[in-house]
Amino acid sequence: MSQNETEDRQRSSALAWRLWKGPGLTWLALVALFAVSLGSAYLPLGAGNLALNLLIAIIMIGLLVIFLMDLKNAKTIIRVVAAAGLFWTIFMFALIFNDYLSRTY
Amino acid sequence: MTETAGALREPWPDLRLQREGVGLGMWIFLASEVLFFGSLFCGYAVYRTFNVEAFRIAGAHTEIVYGSINTVLLLTSSLTMTIALRAATAELRNLTLYCLAATAALGAAFVLCKGLEYHEDLKQHLFPGLHFPLSPPATQMFWGFYWIMTGIHAVHLTGGIVVVLVVFTLFKRRVIPVQGSTMEGVAIYWHFVDSVWLVLYPLLYLAGRP
Amino acid sequence: MTDITLPFVPPLDAGGESYLDEGHTILSWLTTTDHKRIAILYALSITVFFFIGGVAIGLVRLELISPTGLFLTSDEYNRLFTIHGIIMVWFFLVPSIPATMGNFILPMMIGAPDVAFPRLNLMSWYLYVGGAAFTIYVLFSGGVDTGWTFYPPFSSDYSHSNVIGAAAGVFIVGFSSIATGVNFLATIHMLRCPGMTWLRLPLFAWSMYVVSMVMVLATPVLGMSLLLISAQRLFGLPIFDPSAGGDPLLFQHLFWFYSHPAVYIMILPAMGVVSEVFTCFARRRLFGYGFMVFALIMIGVVGFMVWGHHMFVAGQSPLANLVFSFLSFIVAVPSAIKVFNWTATLYRGHIGFEAPMIYALGFLGLFTIGGLTGLFLASVPIDIAATDSYFVVAHFHTIMVGGTVSAFMAGIHYWWPKVTGKLYNEFWAQFAAITMFLGFNVTFLPQFVMGWLGMPRRYHYYPDVFQIWHILSSGGAVILGAAYLMPLVYLTWSLFYGEKSPDNPWHATGLEWQTPSPPPKSNFLRPPRIDADPYDYHDFGRAAETGDESRARPQGDAS
Numbered sequence: 001m002s003q004n005e006t007e008d009r010q011r012s013s014a015l016a017w018r019l020w021k022g023p024g025l026t027w028l029a030l031v032a033l034f035a036v037s038l039g040s041a042y043l044p045l046g047a048g049n050l051a052l053n054l055l056i057a058i059i060m061i062g063l064l065v066i067f068l069m070d071l072k073n074a075k076t077i078i079r080v081v082a083a084a085g086l087f088w089t090i091f092m093f094a095l096i097f098n099d100y101l102s103r104t105y
Numbered sequence: 106m107t108e109t110a111g112a113l114r115e116p117w118p119d120l121r122l123q124r125e126g127v128g129l130g131m132w133i134f135l136a137s138e139v140l141f142f143g144s145l146f147c148g149y150a151v152y153r154t155f156n157v158e159a160f161r162i163a164g165a166h167t168e169i170v171y172g173s174i175n176t177v178l179l180l181t182s183s184l185t186m187t188i189a190l191r192a193a194t195a196e197l198r199n200l201t202l203y204c205l206a207a208t209a210a211l212g213a214a215f216v217l218c219k220g221l222e223y224h225e226d227l228k229q230h231l232f233p234g235l236h237f238p239l240s241p242p243a244t245q246m247f248w249g250f251y252w253i254m255t256g257i258h259a260v261h262l263t264g265g266i267v268v269v270l271v272v273f274t275l276f277k278r279r280v281i282p283v284q285g286s287t288m289e290g291v292a293i294y295w296h297f298v299d300s301v302w303l304v305l306y307p308l309l310y311l312a313g314r315p
Numbered sequence: 316m317t318d319i320t321l322p323f324v325p326p327l328d329a330g331g332e333s334y335l336d337e338g339h340t341i342l343s344w345l346t347t348t349d350h351k352r353i354a355i356l357y358a359l360s361i362t363v364f365f366f367i368g369g370v371a372i373g374l375v376r377l378e379l380i381s382p383t384g385l386f387l388t389s390d391e392y393n394r395l396f397t398i399h400g401i402i403m404v405w406f407f408l409v410p411s412i413p414a415t416m417g418n419f420i421l422p423m424m425i426g427a428p429d430v431a432f433p434r435l436n437l438m439s440w441y442l443y444v445g446g447a448a449f450t451i452y453v454l455f456s457g458g459v460d461t462g463w464t465f466y467p468p469f470s471s472d473y474s475h476s477n478v479i480g481a482a483a484g485v486f487i488v489g490f491s492s493i494a495t496g497v498n499f500l501a502t503i504h505m506l507r508c509p510g511m512t513w514l515r516l517p518l519f520a521w522s523m524y525v526v527s528m529v530m531v532l533a534t535p536v537l538g539m540s541l542l543l544i545s546a547q548r549l550f551g552l553p554i555f556d557p558s559a560g561g562d563p564l565l566f567q568h569l570f571w572f573y574s575h576p577a578v579y580i581m582i583l584p585a586m587g588v589v590s591e592v593f594t595c596f597a598r599r600r601l602f603g604y605g606f607m608v609f610a611l612i613m614i615g616v617v618g619f620m621v622w623g624h625h626m627f628v629a630g631q632s633p634l635a636n637l638v639f640s641f642l643s644f645i646v647a648v649p650s651a652i653k654v655f656n657w658t659a660t661l662y663r664g665h666i667g668f669e670a671p672m673i674y675a676l677g678f679l680g681l682f683t684i685g686g687l688t689g690l691f692l693a694s695v696p697i698d699i700a701a702t703d704s705y706f707v708v709a710h711f712h713t714i715m716v717g718g719t720v721s722a723f724m725a726g727i728h729y730w731w732p733k734v735t736g737k738l739y740n741e742f743w744a745q746f747a748a749i750t751m752f753l754g755f756n757v758t759f760l761p762q763f764v765m766g767w768l769g770m771p772r773r774y775h776y777y778p779d780v781f782q783i784w785h786i787l788s789s790g791g792a793v794i795l796g797a798a799y800l801m802p803l804v805y806l807t808w809s810l811f812y813g814e815k816s817p818d819n820p821w822h823a824t825g826l827e828w829q830t831p832s833p834p835p836k837s838n839f840l841r842p843p844r845i846d847a848d849p850y851d852y853h854d855f856g857r858a859a860e861t862g863d864e865s866r867a868r869p870q871g872d873a874s
Contacts, residue, residue, distance in 0.1 A: 126501050
């Protein structure tokens with residue numbers, strides 16, 4: 001009985017390790033990137049601050065979506081849906097900024 | 106396996122397809138949410154482009170400590186939510202329940218922090234209107250967006266916490282089995298709310314720091 | 316896409332019980348998750364709102380008989396045309412075909428037992444009801460006077476009407492749209508029956524797919540625009556306030572980002588219905604199936620990039636005007652492709668003039684006119700003169716009423732035997748269809764003329780020179796109103812006294828016809844399977860011969 005229990009516990013802790021490993025590494029990367037973003041905000045980079053922060057945000061979201069939301073293993077249609085949301089937002093930004101940036105008043 | 110049978114719903118022929126369907130449905134809903142927040146961010150972007158200095162001045166007054174703590178809380182909650190989903194798929198009921206509870210707790214901690222932060226902001230009268238302390242006038246625009254962006258995010262997060270608690274209760278009382286399709290949808294939504302914060306944070310908290 | 320085999324469990328009593336027999340209490344209807352019952356719940360709700368919106372504009376048209384008004388104050392006048400717009404757009408046109416016919420017919424058309432998320436479907440309807448409740452509350456609390464477009468700064472700062480209530484109602488009903496869109500997209504992706512490949516989907520199913528995509532991607536932006544207006548109005552946040560660096564035009568950008576695709580939400584399902592009706596009543600295959608699908612998708616996608624044509628005189632940059640004008644011309648091309656292909660579908664057809672066909676033919680002509688006048692408005696120089704005139708009003712009513720409402724009527728009549736198991740009275744239906752067409756033209760052709768002559772829209776008082784056109788238009792509205800009342804009468808009559816319909820009275824192809832009328836709760840008595848292209852009315856290369864019974868391959872249990 002107790003040997004089965006030990007085996008069960010070993011198997012389940014191996015399983016637990018497999019469960020936690022990928023997401024755990026992703027979490028570490030996310031926190032590290034967050035720290036970089038926060039730290040760099042205090043450097044006098046001018047317009048570069050915003051650019052760097054947004055770039056890091058995009059990378060963080062990318063990591064979250066690919067590894068925590070498992071988009072890397074998802075079916076094509078899911079990736080198309082995710083891309084569609086992104087592209088439509090880009091259309092919106094592009095056409096609205098097209099107006100604002102070309103105004104001379 | 107009779108537990109699993111309780112998870113199957115009309116009109117799905119089998120649980121695998123149902124899980125895929127729920128995942129697809131939730132991602133499609135997410136696309137709509139991306140446009141919801143996207144349009145808000147677009148407004149912010151337009152105004153920031155034309156009021157760089159005012160936004161810099163206004164942004165220096167957000168509570169960076171609260172904001173940063175909140176970021177770490179949410180990132181960790183995404184971790185626990187991922188584990189909850191993986192545990193559910195592996196039919197590890199106890200682990201699923203622990204991780205769901207942890208996620209809800211981290212979310213609640215975020216909301217608590219936010220409440221304290223809002224209190225601080227209001228003490229400094231950082232709400233557009235009569236007693237607004239900053240100038241030029243476009244600083245009010247930044248702060249208008251601050252309240253709306255964080256407010257709508259908080260509403261979404263609170264909704265998520267409620268759903269997580271409901272799902273936790275349904276699992277605990279064995280109304281539905283953990284290996285059903287519910288966890289798919291909940292996890293996807295939760296990660297989205299976290300992603301929104303990851304954009305919000307640099308826009309609201311990291312402007313005007315140096 | 317992989318074929319899905321649905322392991323079918325035959326219902327316990329495989330004979331006699333239709334979905335209408337599954338429970339007769341009101342509670343069974345209010346707690347149903349059956350897509351067919353939900354469709355009927357929607358149909359009843361939108362009909363009520365159609366008539367409320369109709370009464371509102373009836374009062375307006377009555378008032379406009381005199382250049383100096385008859386019985387309304389200007390404030391009341393503003394509130395009436397506003398509520399007409401809000402109700403007709405969001406509580407009638409946007410849900411009309413998708414929520415009724417999409418809900419009822421789409422799953423059957425693709426061989427599915429229900430939509431992907433039946434409980435979400437019911438919640439969609441309750442969201443509609445919730446939004447509707449806010450609108451009723453707005454009606455009773457004096458209405459709203461901003462126009463259906465809610466432009467700031469009037470809506471956010473100066474209006475003394477229930478802007479927040481109206482915005483809340485529209486916000487809530489928007490979620491109904493999004494939920495329906497999510498449901499239909501998942502349904503079409505995952506629940507098609509074996510053999511129902513993407514390129515065998517009937518055009519109505521494709522139109523539901525594209526319209527769902529548009530609803531999901533466009534509606535949230537409307538929600539945000541209304542939320543921002545409400546935030547400015549309720550909390551004083553200066554989102555569109557120039558004194559804080561704000562721009563009222565930002566609202567217009569966000570509002571029209573949704574509201575232009577919204578008009579495609581209104582027309583795409585109509586196009587889907589019309590494709591079904593033309594093929595059936597001309598006994599012809601659809602001409603250019605591939606191009607028709609392509610056109611639907613092009614309209615859905617390019618339709619998102621043209622919204623600035625509503626803002627040519629609002630203060631956009633000239634470059635933005637140019638870009639939006641160009642894209643607006645482009646978006647007309649797929650619509651034109653569809654009109655040509657429908658016409659080609661009719662060519663050498665064995666044409667019947669039952670009511671659905673009369674409505675569809677009316678659609679074809681009126682949609683063309685409406686679309687062409689849209690091209691006028693897409694040209695910036697012309698639009699600068701015609702904007703905010705009755706020309707625009709006539710343009711969009713021609714498409715929405717002449718187009719979408721005609722197609723809605725076509726679909727109602729076409730699928731009436733399927734839904735109710737009864738036949739409507741063909742003579743009265745044809746009479747109503749023709750009356751509607753004539754009434755429509757008498758109402759709106761004068762509006763094109765007076766718009767061109769300079770009559771502004773939304774004006775309560777107007778120069779005497781336009782009076783004759785207003786009188787003609789109001790007279791036409793009376794005819795139109797009578798024509799809308801007729802179906803209420805004869806369709807209701809058919810429910811109680813109508814002849815019982817055979818399962819497939821039109822001998823149509825299409826999976827929804829290969830099952831009893833009215834259908835059983837599980838839609839199909841035997842597992843459906845597709846092995847032919849849609850619209851299989853005749854061999855390729857040969858139109859139906861005169862007098863031939865056209866083929867409709869029996870695949871189910873239709874009698």
